[in-house]
Amino acid sequence: MADLPDTRDDLVPRCAGTTAAKAPPNKRDTLRRITGAARREFAARGLADARVDDIAQAAGVTKQLVYHYFRSKEALFACVLDESSAQAMATLLEHELDHLAPREALRALLDNMLRPYHDGELRALAQEGIRYHESHTTPRNSFTGLAPQLKEKMRATLARGVASGDFRADVDADMLLAMAALATTSAYVNRYTVATLAGLDMADGADADTWRRFAVAFVLAAVERERGTLDPLTRAGR
Incomplete structure (x- = not known):
């Protein structure tokens, strides 16, 4: 598995009240440090057990400053998720598929859907995120905003x-995309x-790769x- 570039401390929260483009450099740096520390804390402890005091200390700011930018711990968590x-999503959408044969294009799209979950922190956040979205009203966010572009990629490939x-x-492209997401990435948030x-x-690289091969073939x-034998539905895969 190829490693993802480590961009976890490059998050500039657009949900902190001021867009990154308009914020002065020192504020952008402060927001990056807060959200970077929050991401690590939420991934390690979950939303319920994460402490804003610890996030502030790790970010090198005061607790009051964290609450100046984020009205609550839940708002900070929602921002980190977003x-x-x-x-x-941006990484997924930037991959060009039109130069690939349809079958290989679909394989690449599915592989790229799985790739972010190589990051252990993202896996943990995804698990927390599912619980959070089930119990909170979810406002419009980056996932919902970018989903139409992802659906268009699937429709064009199909x-x-x-x-x-x-x-x-006779395949509904949107249903296929939803099923593909569930068949591939859900394993990372339902590891049990x-x-x-x-x-x-799924925390083991070899086992995760086994799942990736099987899920994509599925x-x-x-x-x-016409079903071929290029991708057998076995643990070994091709």
């Missing part, structure tokens, strides 16, 4: 595959089920007009 989602005769013509039923530890098999 910025992490924005980074992951349409090219239908035109080339590689993919079935995967460990119990498949004996895979989605490909669902859309192929």
